[in-house]
Amino acid sequence: MYCKQCKRENPAGNKFCEYCGAKLEPEAAGAPKKFNKKLLLIIIAAVVLVAAAVTTIALVVHSRGADDDVFMEQSSSGTHSGDTAYKKGSYDDYADDFIFPGSDEEYLLESDVEDLNQADTQQAINEIYARHGRIFQKDPYKSYFAACEWFKPTYTADEFKDEWFNEYETKNIQLLSSHRDDLSVNIDSENAAIQYALDYCRKNYNAVDGAMCDGKSGSNYLIRGYNDMGTHITTMFTWTITPDGDIYETDGGNLEYKHP
Missing domain, CATH: 3.10.450 (Nuclear Transport Factor 2; Chain: A,)
Structure with a gap:
């Protein structure tokens, strides 16, 4: 029984309040019971905690997915962000398009290049650039690489950066360039x-x-x-x-x- 005077609960059947002596009025049938604020707060707190946990799990899963995407983009694009042309080791099916198919994965030797003429030496240099999407303005290189299925023209000469080359490509370009320069002779003294x-x-x-x-x-x-x-x-x-x-x-x- 609920005392309206002192706002306290009394045992069922009491006619007078044990605390203040006020007359207790019996509860009407179907009357709503006292609203338990403490229980409501517990329920609300539990709902908030569950929602927070679900949100945290969702964020972690999303974060891991984003990291995986970035990793995939970086690993497939080679040495520089956003490059869709260079994919290390992805040219095995196009070996016939290259003078040196592995010049991005192994060092060339002088014995590899010593018999190349000037045109083939320049072609060997250009194919390293072509892997990274370097655009060629002049023939025969422009037409040749345009006909290659794997080639994706992406960067102009001004946009291209030599820092995108890996260590094999850098050394191989140096060797090929030296050989090309040796072939470009004009002995006039x-x-x-x-x-x-x-x-x-x-x-x-x-x-x-x-x-x-x-x-x-x-x-x-x-x-x-x-x-x-x-x-x-x-x-x-x-x-x-x-x-x-x-x-x-x-x-x-x-x-x-x-x-x-």
């Missing part, structure tokens, strides 16, 4: 002819102490290589070097080296 002869000897493990020019024959240079023996100089070769980089033995006229 005695000093250039002497240096050309010495470089040839060095690359072919036939180094000499020095070289001198004995004059010209038309547009060709007569170069003598020697070793300094201390008391005398020993001639090791006499070559005729053309402006295009061909080397002939001066005495016998035999071709020593045909420039690519």
Whole structure:
């Protein structure tokens, strides 16, 4: 029984309040029972905690999904964000399109490039750029790579950054560029002819102490290589070097080296 006077509960059947003595009025049938505020607060708190837990789990799952997406984008796009062209190891099915299919995964050796002519050397350089979506403005490279199924033209020359290359590509471009520059010769002076002869000897493990020019024959240079023996100089070769980089033995006229 509920006392309206002191607001306290009394045992059922009491006619008067045990606390204040006020007359108790019996509850009408179907009358609503006292509203339990403490129970309501407990229920609300439980609902809030459950909602918070569900929200936290959802955020964690979403966060992990986003991280996975970023990882996939980074790993599939190679060395720079947003690049959709470069995918390491994804060119196995297109090996015939490349001079060096593995130049993004292994170091090239001098023996790999020494027989390349100038055009093929430049092509080998350009295919490294093409993997990263470098756009080519001039033929034959523009037409060639446009016909490659794997090629995705993405970056102009101004937009492209060499820092996107991995360590293999960087070293291989350096090697190929050096070889290309060696092929691009125009021997137009005695000093250039002497240096050309010495470089040839060095690359072919036939180094000499020095070289001198004995004059010209038309547009060709007569170069003598020697070793300094201390008391005398020993001639090791006499070559005729053309402006295009061909080397002939001066005495016998035999071709020593045909420039690519």
